Amino acid sequence: MSIRHLDALFNPASVAVFGASMRPASVGATVWRNLLIGGFAGALYPVNPKYTEIEGVQTYASVAALPQAPDLAVICTPAATVVRLIKELGARGTRAAIVVTAGLSAAQKQAMLEAARVHTLRILGPNCIGMLVPHLGLNASFAHIGARQGELAFVSQSGALVTAMLDWAGSRGIGFSHFVSLGERADVDFGDMLDYLGSDPKTRSILLYIESVEDSRKFMSAARAAARNKPVIVVKAGRSTAGQAAAASHTGALAGSDAVFDAAIARAGMLRVDTLHDLFLAAETLARFRDGPSGRLIVLTNGGGAGVMAADAAATDNIPLTPLDNGLLARLDAVLPAHWSHANPVDIIGDAPVQRYVDALEALSHDSESAVLFIHAPTAIVPSLEIAQALLPQVGTTPQRVLGCWLGDTAVAAARQTFRDAGVPDFNTPEEGVRAFSFLRTFRLHQEELLQTPVARSATRAVDLPRIRALVDGVLASGRELLTEPEAKDFLAAAGLPVVPTRVVDADAAEAQAAAEAMGYPVALKILSHAITHKSDVGGVRLNIGSAAELAEACAAMLARVGELRPDADVQGFTVQPMVRKKHAHELIVGASVDPVFGPVILFGAGGVAVEVLADRALALPPLNTPLALAQIHRTRIAKLLNGYRDEPAADLDGIAQVLVAVSQLLAEVPELAELDINPLLANHEGAVALDARVRLSARRPAGAAHFAILPYPAELIETWTWREQPVVLRPIRPEDEAQHRAFLERLDPEDIRLRVFYSRRSIEHSELARLTQIDYAREMAFIATRATPEGGEETLGTVRATVDPDDHTAEFGVIVRSDLKGSGLGHRLMNKMIQYLRARGTQRLVGTVLRINRGMLELAHTLGFQESDSPSDPGDHDTRFVSLDLQPTVSPDDRSG
Structure with a gap:
């Protein structure tokens, strides 16, 4: 239902608490007490037929007894009463309720939603802690403490985490615009919260703790809209890969739900971090440095050890340190002593006076593409505060170019506060500063992906859809889901993808020899069986066969081996194909599968027989275009090899990207496509060709553009x-x-x-x-x-x-x-x-x-x-x-x- 009536939930003029109580340590008593002492300026109504007043406030026996319909109702009564209360509140005119009550059955939750839907009454919960809106003095929760007023919104699926986070943030002086526990999300969910907070003027950044997402398209739509307005930062629990072992393809095995979630976060323009500490670190960095440079980093320090620590952290996080060109070296030489580091990190030596800091930072300002991580360790030479004050004209520029790291505590406290007052992000350690910069880089990359809205159908490749439909319909009509290798290659060829020529022969050495003679040795021989998916696992693949005699021996040995390991398998014959020899070639994998939450997903990475061991892959949600496909490629480790090195030429990245775009188009055009592997996809500077492929279909039609989490350009x-x-x-x-x-x-x-x-x-x-x-x-x-x-x-x-x-x-x-x-x-x-x-x-x-x-x-x-x-x-x-x-x-x- 999106943001309808959420203003009644988060900005009510009046609040009624059902189950308000004087019983110590009860939920009703805690919620009522929090509302009463929070400073909320609106009307408050305790509702409980057992009392005439609670803490001096007149108490009402029922919904009907209230002097007016409250904007917001907080329900802390037993589960059996919830549906009746929602009906009465909706009929009275209330438009929002927080159901703190736990233990509702599935039938009760459904009845509650149906009762609310008649009146478009919004429900937060059930089984939630509640929520806090500090700038209103509104604490409609049973949390043990309140929240400071601020500009961060925190939304959590976990109630226990809400109370812990309030405690943690309070001790660190972190304030919030909203603090919300979603509970079981029967109605208000992450999508609704993103829609509401994305346009809320009091919210600077949105922080989410997520355990699961149900309605992926709603979530992605809301996330993409919110992320265009302000940073959205996510911690997601659960990195389990359980259940992947049953997948029929490498792609199905590799594309775990957590990796798919990462792909969704990237496509939505959000940022994912691993810890709650990183959640706030990223929020401060993006708030203070969002428009600053994020391409490369220069470390400026008065301590060599601190610089080395920053360089090590940069290497770990794949952050490029800016090489100092001749012009920059000359500027630094002119203002620094002869024994400065002459490299990045720029060590200006521990005895530096104030002017040396100013001159060095001025010299570095000529590189507008790099951010500067300023690391200072206190010395007896000059007070840290004097350095901070002298640097203010440079660090206070817009957009920001400097990140600060004042090492120590009391000795640098005033300097650190001076930088913070100037809007400079501040970090306790070099590693923390580098990590924050890595968040900024990742966020910028995700924001670039957010702007892409590809079409479902590629204009660069013509798909022979009638040929594909005939193949798909014929396979499903035969009762099969898995295509044979020749069928899979025909499927890819119809999609305009380059495939190696393949001949199908009976399980007879003479026929295989005739095929090999026609195409020329060396050849590859593979077993052909509907029952065998991974042929190499049963000895069903022989490569580089150079003669007729060797081929005859390979046929006999392969049949024997397959008969021993898979006696149940019906062997239809062999496939024979020429050995493709490409200089400077790389084995890649391109695949597709269907995630139960986010729908169709595309995989790219390092291929070959060790694909699952290497696990070098990146996932992306369709639809794809060339920029998105290239971004996916560059998220893998093998991308460094594909870019070329020493005397190895760069691979045809555009050609590889077009394979990914073609797979995206197949997912849109062929709803029956459940799993796809192209492994290996052999690629070099001349192009790419599919050597082997596996395709699984499903009559349930899990793919198709209608199941994309992101609706394509129509x-x-x-x-x-x-x-x-x-x-x-x-x-x-x-x-x-x-x-x-x-x-x-x-x-x-x-x-x-x-x-x-x-x-x-x-x-x-x-x-x-x-x-x-x-x-x-x-x-x-x-x-x-x-x-x-x-x-x-x-x-x-x-x-x-x-x-x-x-x-x-x-x-x-x-x-x-x-x-x-x-x-x-x-x-x-x-x-x-x-x-x-x-x-x-x-x-x-x-x-x-x-x-x-x-x-x-x-x-x-x-x-x-x-x-x-x-x-x-x-x-x-x-x-x-x-x-x-x-x-x-x-x-x-x-x-x-x-």
Whole structure:
């Protein structure tokens, strides 16, 4: 249900506690006491028929006895009472409840949700600690302590962790905008919280403790929206790989749920850390240094040992230390003594006076691509505070370029505080500073992936879908799920992937010899059996066979070996293929499987027979395009080899990326594709070829774009319309349209902007443009009308946008056409396209708010069949009109009975 009525949960005007009590150490007593002493300014109502007052506050016997419907109800009563209370509260007008009560059965939880749904009443819990909103003085929880006011939001699936974190954060002076325990997440879940907190002005960063995710598309949509606005940092418990042993492919074995979660985090633009300490470390770094450089790092220190520790940490975290070029060396030589380190880390020697620090940092400022980790150990030469004050003009610049590390405690406390007051991130140790910088690098990489919105179908590879469908349907009709090797290669070839030629022969040496003679020695011989998936495990593969005699011996030995190890296997024959010899070649694996939570997932890594031992792989969620595929490749260790080294040329990375994109397309086009292995994919500087492949199908159709956790760009909605004797393209907006959209908005008259979007600013910030162009197609739609320009580019002529509510019942629209093109029919055509789209997706109603003086828009609405009325939310508003259109046909009673 997204954020509907969450304002009643997190910003209530009144709160009632059901089960409020005076019994010491009871949940009801603790919740009531926390609310009473927290400083909440709204009305508080204890509800318990056993009392007339609690701590001097009048107590009420029931929902009906309350003087008004509370915005928020906190339920601490036995499980058997919860459903009745939700029904009564919903009917009275309450729109949010925290169900602290534990022990509800599945039937009780379902009945509770059904009772709440009638009134769109939101439920936090059940079985939760509650929540705290410190800036309201609202502590609706049974936590043992309160929370400091701050700008971090913390949302936890674990109630026990909530109380521990409150204790831990309080001792360190960390404050929060919201502190929420989700409990069993019957209604309000991580997706809802991300939607709410992502647009909350009092929240600077969102911190999540997650154990599991159920609705992956909702979670990913909310996460991607929130991560565009502010850092979202995640700790996830559970790295278990249990249950993977039964997978039929290497990909299924390697793609554990935790690794898939990592891939989802990356694609959503979030950051995952391993510990609660890192959660706050990352939050401070991203808050203070989010716009600073993140490519490389320079360490500036007055102590050689501290510099070595930082360099070691950088090597461990794969952080590149900036090589000092001749220009930078010359600048440092000019201000440092002759015996400085002449390398990075830059050791300016322990006897450095204040001016040496200033001059060294000034010299390093000429490298704008590198961040500087400033490490200082206190000495008797000069007080640390003087150094900090002297460096303030440089460290206080925007964006930040310096991270601080003042080693010690009392002696550097004032210096550390001076840096912190200037907005410089501060770390206790060199290792902590380097680790924080690594978080920043990872976060930036994930933010780049967030901006990608690929299509489901690749324009670079033509897929022979009829050929694939015939193969898939035939295999499933035969009662099989696993394709034979020849079938798997045919499957890949139909997808436009390069495969090695393969001949199928009977289990007869003479036929194998004839095939080998035709293709030329050396050849590879493989067993062919529907029952054998991993052929090498049973001696079913022989490579580099150089003669007919050797081939005959290999056939006999292979049949004997397979008969010994797999007597149950029905052998159909052999496959013979030429040995592919590629200089400078690498064995890779490309695969696909279906995760039970996040749906289809793509794997890339080091291949060969030791693939599971090496476990060098990276996962990605489809759909993929070339930038996303290249990013996936670079997350593996083998990427360093693929980039080339010494006299080894770089592999064709674009060619490898296109294989990944093709697999993404297969997952979108072939819903039956359950598992895929291309192992090895042999790649060098000349290209890539699949030597072996395994494919498993499923009649349950677990793949397909409909099961993607991230909805692809809906390219199928693109159409061309002839307008004024010229072609105009009507299509969904894309993230790449930002510059084009800015140009479109800048050509609008100020009055048109005011009439359409109710403000008069002509300039629009990047964050606003990103929100307009980087949309989630599962939640909203924006169509633009474009035409080609004489320069060979494209320009936007008009746009229509609709945001759909969480229940897909009502969509709110806005439409605007370039000022010089008003009255040309573009607005009418755009509105018609949106109406057709919303009808097809099942949305019930399209509505809009129009300024009364905007007669052109009101007339357009009338011609399209909209009904005009006063605003239902504010009938006294005489400046605006409300227009609505029923999108689905009304079913009469007679039709329903028939």
